[in-house]
Amino acid sequence: MRNFLLVAIVAAALVGCSSTPTTEAPVEDHGAAGATAPGGATTGGAGGGGVTGSSIGGGGADELRNPNSILSKRSVYFDFDSFVVKDEYKPLVEAHARYLQSHANARMTIQGNTDERGSREYNIALGQKRADAVKRMMTLLGAQDRQIETTSFGEERPKNPGHDETAWAENRRDDIVYAGE
């Protein structure tokens, strides 16, 4: 058997042209202000740092931020390949559902997340299913459908950047973010 091996180094400095000129599109910062994002979207030109902003306190915001309140807890963790809200997170989900019920103008996004394993696209759907599971529980407990948007980051926003079971367990989660945060 003939094994055929070759290393091709394409020199970056070669003179030449690309077949079609392309233009980089700028990305504007539409991110909600708040501390939940590890790096906000920035304009597309020069690579500046992430944009952070101060949160705007609305009615009841103190309650949401009080570290002694269960409402300051915002993450629900899931077992591998599971969408079942575990018993230990039910008090947290119930507390947020009661808050939505008593603050009709409050809005939240539940962001689903997965660990890094498998298809990035399929993981968006998996994260969505986790977010939907918590929303379903909250609406059964009295929150209104219009108060909760569910979205997914798939595997794209790990809380723990590691590649082992400890990291994966931290990354299979829903994050609760209130509007204005």
Added chain:
Amino acid sequence: MIPLFRRWLAAVVLSLLPFGAQIAYAQLSIEIVGGASSAIPIAIVSFNAEATWPLGISGIVAADLSRSGMFRLVDTAGVVPRPSRAEEVQAAVWRARSADAVVVGSMLPLPDGRADVRFALVDVVKQTALVQMSFTVAPAQFRITAHKIADIIYEKLTGDRGVFSTRIAYVTKQGPRYQLIVADADGYGPQSIVSSNEPLLSPRWSPDGTRLAYVSFEHKKPVVYVQSLETGARKAVAEFRGSNSSPAWSPDGRKLAVTLTKDGGSQVYLMNPDGTGLARVMTSQAIDTEAMFTPDGQSLVFTSDRGGTPQIYRASLLGGQVERLTFDGSYNVSPKPLPDGKGIVFVRRDAGRFQVATLDYATRQVQVLTPGPNDESPSVAPNGKLVIYASENGGRGILAAVSIDGRVKQRLVAPATDVREPAWGPFPRS
């Protein structure tokens, strides 16, 4: 033996790369880690008058052909006089060097600054000229002309259309910065078409190669964009309540399939590429996503967990009949139809390893192409002969390519950058 060579090759590439790494977008370099045992021995003789130009053509042709793994380059040193036309090729000289084919040519300067590029492909076994062609080209077109010549040689000798003139798209992550890059298929000329501090995913070429659809998280949730490569103009075409992901173009370029959650659950919809004309394709109580059109445009293949685990299904857009395609294992995802309409490339999980594989519709045969453990996001070259996919090396994301028979493997490495989400572009418009 192959793994040892891989490590050695990686060391060579890494030691050379930093010098080329100072440009804005890290350029991919390509290493071959295995070749077809049937590689065709071919001699590429440097073209007459090539040295008078800043960029030669024969070297690019040789690099293209050898990178495909379908050819083995025969040494041309010491052949005097050096032939530059078909009739100057002495078959006996090249047969003695075990060459089956010889490429000769010239690139003579014209008064207007352009070059008269001529080449011939000679079969030294049958002692006939298979191709003789000439082009009048400006120096700025030398590279694209070389790829065109390589495509012609490849097609003549293998029977399949070459993909050396095509482009690829991929996503890089450097620190917090994501960039969607478009480059030539050999990694040359990378250009960023969008950059963001939030993830970019799922680039998909329009069939005419003028637009890319992709997913951006710049609004803190997945939104599908379509962007023109010529003007850079972009539009959010699917930005509904919930998540918007997994775009795919119909073969005629007139429809996009997307996964939306606006009506509850991840479901597949069709829309016009400008965001109008939204229509739901089918309704299930499960996840339906990763839809791709079959080459005839009449069906979608997609991933669904309707059977309890993620498996690949095919649904006719005419009749609504849904057929399950994968049965082995508990995780089969990311179907990408082959251009001949006879099967798909997909990702399977086997004992915790994610591997790229092919499935033949007729025989139901699954062939595993890559070793894993973290191979994903496959994209098929427009000639159906190569698959580019995302892999890992030393904890970093890299791109790799494998021939459709699994024999020829390449790795595409960029320094200090995570590279993922490759998408092979269509044949260029002629």
